[in-house]
Amino acid sequence: MNTGTGRRVVVIGAGITGLTTAHRLMVDRPGLEVTVLEAAPVAGGRLVTTPFAGLPVDEGADSFLTRVPWAADLCAELGLSDELVSPSARSASLWLDEQLRPIPTGSVLGLPLDPATVQPGLLPATDLERLTGPGIPDQPLPAGTGPAGDLSIGEVIRSCAGPGVLERLVDPLLGGVNAGMADEMSCALMAPQFLRAARSDEGLLATLRLAAAGADPTAPVFNTHPAGMAHLVATLVERLGERIRTNQRVLTISAVGDTWQIGLDSGTEMADAVVVTTPAPAAATLVEAVCPVAATTLRGVRHASVSLAAVAYRRSDLEVPADQSGFLVPRGSDMLMTACSFAGSKWSHLDDGEHTILRVSAGRIDDDRSSHMDDDTLVSTLRRDLSTTLGVEADPTAVRVTRWPDSLAQFPVGHRREMAEMLLALSHDAPGLFVTGSAHNGVGIPTCVRSGNDAAAAVSELLG
Ligand SMILES: Cc1cc2nc3c(=O)[nH]c(=O)nc-3n(C[C@H](O)[C@H](O)[C@H](O)COP(=O)(O)OP(=O)(O)OC[C@H]3O[C@@H](n4cnc5c(N)ncnc54)[C@H](O)[C@@H]3O)c2cc1C
Known part of the structure; x- marks a missing residue:
């Protein structure tokens, strides 16, 4: 194994993306010197647990999805799997028509696959009737944006399942993920299974029903740690030890030959590679001097x-x-x-x-x-x-x-393509400078962990 001996990597930001990046590099490339610079007095970013009413109640994220592997795999690697817990209550409701109405069981991101689970009066009769069918769009779906043929979730659900399903079920459920609007959300990024199914000959609902038939309905959808999500942070912090330096706000990044100079209040640091994992507006400021194109794209991400x-x-x-x-x-x-x-x-x-x-x-x-x-x-x-x-x-x-x-x-239609173009410009203008984080592939903790893994892999490839 090439361990990268003697080379230095600086990771900016100690949220879950930055901590994962640093952890991956520490484990996979033990010869690299890894430093994490974090502006706040503590690591964790949006993962914060503090005592409330005597209990460890999270102030930000409180759990992570287990239907995708990356966060669960990280917990397994850290020896936390046996400690994780899943929700005791699995049903939830919507405040509709001045009352709490149950979300139909077995829905996928709010889309009911079985009309029998929809409480009377929850949906207009025409939408309910449509749910008995395969979910073929009224008109062929437009070609959409980019190689994935991206459309908004609103367009897909309205055409294949009806406006009532969109407004009363899918929009509120998906809006819960990033406080966004389904009519402005990239389906390719936030619900790729909808886009694939809607473009299939069988239809959106028929395809999703088939996929659901093979899934275990009792499998936990979310996990957390009983000490709160900050326990995952604390475990990573303990492993990374002195590699993490808090109260270190990065102000500038500039190229010096093949290396990078990182400007802080307290002086400068040099690195062979830099991974910026801050929120997009802060990342835009940091990369402005070396890649204005990337800065413009990052600044354009709405939050x-x-x-x-x-x-x-x-x-x-x-x-x-x-x-x-x-x-x-x-x-x-x-x-x-x-x-x-x-x-x-x-x-x-x-x-x-x-x-x-x-x-x-x-x-x-x-x-x-x-x-x-x-x-x-x-x-x-x-x-x-x-x-x-x-x-x-x-x-x-x-x-x-x-x-x-x-x-x-927020992830508008075509976001993936914009980010890919931004990364291309960055690799051209600033090789060795990487930018990742929750504005790239999705805000969920598992996606941030995957982004951290990918950033570490890109650094490893660069440093040979
Ligand atoms: C209220 C809320 C609830 C959520 N609930 C869930 C949930 O239940 N499940 C889920 O999966 N996701 C949830 N999320 C989303 C998830 O928490 C975040 O997307 C994820 O934690 C982001 O991690 P990150 O490392 O990319 O960014 P951050 O956590 O924002 O970390 C970035 C770090 O960079 C640091 N930084 C910024 N500028 C600088 C600088 N110039 N120099 C040095 N450091 C800098 C910041 O201080 C911060 O620590 C929630 C988010 C919020 C806000």
């Missing part, structure tokens, strides 16, 4: 701002169904709240028997009202929404507000 309030009630004041993980609020309601997770029903380690703990979200790409509210107004507005939806009027025993400004990247 939604979200606010997340953890709210604890005495169990005697609020009880929520033990078999429900929470509910989503579709756009178009007059509420601020976009989602409410029943933390103690979802995760048994967050059920102390005495409190009901909720995680209540606000903010979408087309609704930044919460960003302009102070904490008191935000909390009182969310409490009004909780009173409407759950009927709770009592004072909470604890409240914690976390702000995530410009935190969730």
Whole structure:
């Protein structure tokens, strides 16, 4: 094995993407000197767990998808697999028509595959009728953008399943992933299985039904660690040791011959390769001087701002169904709240028997009202929404507000192609400088882990 002895790699940002990149390089290329420079006082980025009402309640991401392998594989490599837990409650609802209505069981990203699971009145009769068929589009789907023939999720679902399915089910479910709008989301990136199935001769629904028939319906969809997602961060931090340096904001990157100079408040660092894993706006600033084309593309990525309030009630004041993980609020309601997770029903380690703990979200790409509210107004507005939806009027025993400004990247149609072109420009103008992170392939933790693995592989290839 070529270990890359004597060469130095600097990873900028110690979120899950940067930590994975550094971990992969440390394990696969032990001869490389790896340094992670993180602006914040602690590593983790959007993975933050702090005690709330005496329990480890996440302030950002609280779990990861297990239907794709990358995060689960990383946990296995770190020896965490046996400690991971899956949700105790698997059903969720939508706030529709002034009531909580169950999301049809067996839906794929909100798309019901079996009309019998759709509660009466949930969908218009024409849409319900269509769900009994194969899901062939009304008109042949347009050619779309790029080699994947990308279309928006809205276009695909409207043509193959109907507008009611889109607006009342798929848009709220997918909007929950990145606070985006299905009509503006790249289907190739956010739901490639929909695009492939919609373009098949058999039709969207028939193809997805066939795929679902082979899947185990009891297999867990999400995993977390009972100490919170920060435990994954802590495990990586422990392995990486002194390679991680916090309170180190990178200000500039410039080329010096074949190497890179990284400018910090405290001085400069040199590297043979640099991997930028910061959010896209920060990455744009860092690469501006060496690749203006890449900077323009990165600066153009839109982000939604979200606010997340953890709210604890005495169990005697609020009880929520033990078999429900929470509910989503579709756009178009007059509420601020976009989602409410029943933390103690979802995760048994967050059920102390005495409190009901909720995680209540606000903010979408087309609704930044919460960003302009102070904490008191935000909390009182969310409490009004909780009173409407759950009927709770009592004072909470604890409240914690976390702000995530410009935190969730949006992926319009053609995003993949734009990113590929940006990376091509970067490799031409700035060989040895890599940019990755949640604005590239998707915001989910597994995708960020995969991006970190890929960045490490690209560095390994460069350094031979
Ligand atoms: C409220 C919320 C809930 C979420 N829930 C889930 C969920 O349940 N499941 C899921 O899979 N995903 C979820 N996500 C998405 C997921 O958490 C993120 O996409 C992922 O953690 C991003 O990781 P990252 O390493 O790419 O970026 P980040 O976590 O943003 O890390 C980037 C790091 O770069 C640092 N940095 C920035 N500028 C500089 C600089 N100039 N110099 C040095 N360092 C710098 C930052 O301080 C930060 O630590 C959620 C996101 C949010 C906001």
